[in-house]
Amino acid sequence: MDGGTKMKVLFINAFIQSDYLNDMIYHGLIDSGFDVYCTGYPSYMLSTSDVRSIESTANRFSLYGKMNHTPKLEDGQETLDKINSRFYDIVIFGSIRRDASYYNEVIQAYPKDRIHFVDGEDDQYVVDYLQNVGISWKRELVGFDANPISFAIPESQLLTDKPAKDKIISHIVPGNVGTYVFNNEEEYYADYARSYYGRTSKKAGWDCMRHYEILANRCIPLFSDLKDCPSRTMIHFPKDVIKQVNRYSERFTVHPRYDEINEYLFNYTKHNLTTKHLVKRMIEI
Numbered sequence: 288m289d290g291g292t293k294m295k296v297l298f299i300n301a302f303i304q305s306d307y308l309n310d311m312i313y314h315g316l317i318d319s320g321f322d323v324y325c326t327g328y329p330s331y332m333l334s335t336s337d338v339r340s341i342e343s344t345a346n347r348f349s350l351y352g353k354m355n356h357t358p359k360l361e362d363g364q365e366t367l368d369k370i371n372s373r374f375y376d377i378v379i380f381g382s383i384r385r386d387a388s389y390y391n392e393v394i395q396a397y398p399k400d401r402i403h404f405v406d407g408e409d410d411q412y413v414v415d416y417l418q419n420v421g422i423s424w425k426r427e428l429v430g431f432d433a434n435p436i437s438f439a440i441p442e443s444q445l446l447t448d449k450p451a452k453d454k455i456i457s458h459i460v461p462g463n464v465g466t467y468v469f470n471n472e473e474e475y476y477a478d479y480a481r482s483y484y485g486r487t488s489k490k491a492g493w494d495c496m497r498h499y500e501i502l503a504n505r506c507i508p509l510f511s512d513l514k515d516c517p518s519r520t521m522i523h524f525p526k527d528v529i530k531q532v533n534r535y536s537e538r539f540t541v542h543p544r545y546d547e548i549n550e551y552l553f554n555y556t557k558h559n560l561t562t563k564h565l566v567k568r569m570i571e572i
Contacts, residue, residue, distance in 0.1 A: 293322040294570070295374065297366070299388055300381035302327035307496060308407025308426055309381035310350055311439050312569070315562030316379075317356055318442065324359045324375065326366060326388055333358075348472040349444050349500055370396050377570070379403040383414065394420045403569060405436065409492035422572060427492045428519045434572065435522040439565035440499040445557055450480035450505055455539050457482040457506065461490070461497070479504035483545060484536040488512055493520045502556040507549055509536040523568075525555050 296316055300309050302325070310332060316323045330336050334355045361369070369375060370392050378393050380386070383404040393402055402421030406414065413432045417423040425433035458478050460466045469475035479485045485501035487508045493516050501508045508529055516526065528548065535542040542548060558564070 293320060294376045295322045295324065297324050297326070297370070297375040297378045297393075298381055299326045299378065299386060299393075301386050301388070302329040302331070305331055305347065305351065306382050306385065306407060307350070307438060308405060308436070309385075311562050311565060312379065312381055312405060314350060314354065314441055315439065315564075315566035317354060319563050319566050321566075322359075324361055324366075324369075326361070327386075328360050329354075329358055347496075348475055349440060349496060349503075353441070353443070367392060373397065377401045377403065379405065379569075381405055382407055383417065384408055397421075406433070407436075409490075422569075424569065426494055426520075428522075429517045430519070435519045436565070436569070437521045437523055438494045438496060438499055439560050439562045440496075440503050440556070442557070442561040442563055444500075444503050445553075445561075446476070446480055446504045452481060452483050454482050455484060455541070456509065457485040457501075459497075460486055461488045476500070476504050479506040482506050483541050484509040484539075489516070493517070498524065499556070499560055502552055502560065505549060505553050507532055507536065507542075507545070507552060509533065511537055523559055525552060528552060528555075 298313055298316065313329060314332065331351055332354045334353055336352050366389065370389060373396060378397060378401065380403065383406055399421045403424060404417040404421050405424045407426045409427060411427050411429050413425050415432055418433065423433040424436040426436055428435045458466055458468065469478065479501050485506045485508055487495060487497045487501060487510050489512050498508055510529055511533060513526055513530055513533065532542050532548060
């Protein structure tokens, strides 16, 4: 945020285990300069943590063990007092179906336009009553009974240099664990950077961190089943462009305008798909 008083945010989540969308929003809030107060301690996200020692974040790159800041963790009574006095400007439930702490107190103290409920689960179920008491956000959304929200990647993870390409397809094949050979982020990223295309696909849900890691490393996703993705799921993802390129990537052929399209997709990612932009869309609604 630029100048003035920082917006005070109460971020409600226990941070017991990693949760991509929850953690992306927290990262985006901190990266954007908001004054964030936590109900749980995000240890696995901090640069002081060894994320590989935590089972739930093992072999996960891009988001974990990177944040160089001191979280503002308050005790329960202090949080309750501040909720009742409306000390916070907005309240965000980072994963409402996993942690609804202070729900009753928050909806009694705050108007609905100051409360955000985020559901980042892989299914398409929507908690319908949340719209009546706050702003509801749903990943893997199909209908119009919530606001669509998608994954994002930290701005710091975007590759600044244009890499030389020497292979058509990246090494990893989604679902084939035998191809998951990279034990560090540098090697994992480098394989995408040197490849024209990076394989990705729908997992338990359509949204997947891998899509964004591919784009961040100036590589174009080979996403064959993207044509079946619901229109309100991954709503900000550049689906149309990637579906057009898939006609070439599926044949392992370099698109004749590859460099131009790849540059467009990288800039699109930079200006639309970072954790900062994820939070910006939430706050500006």
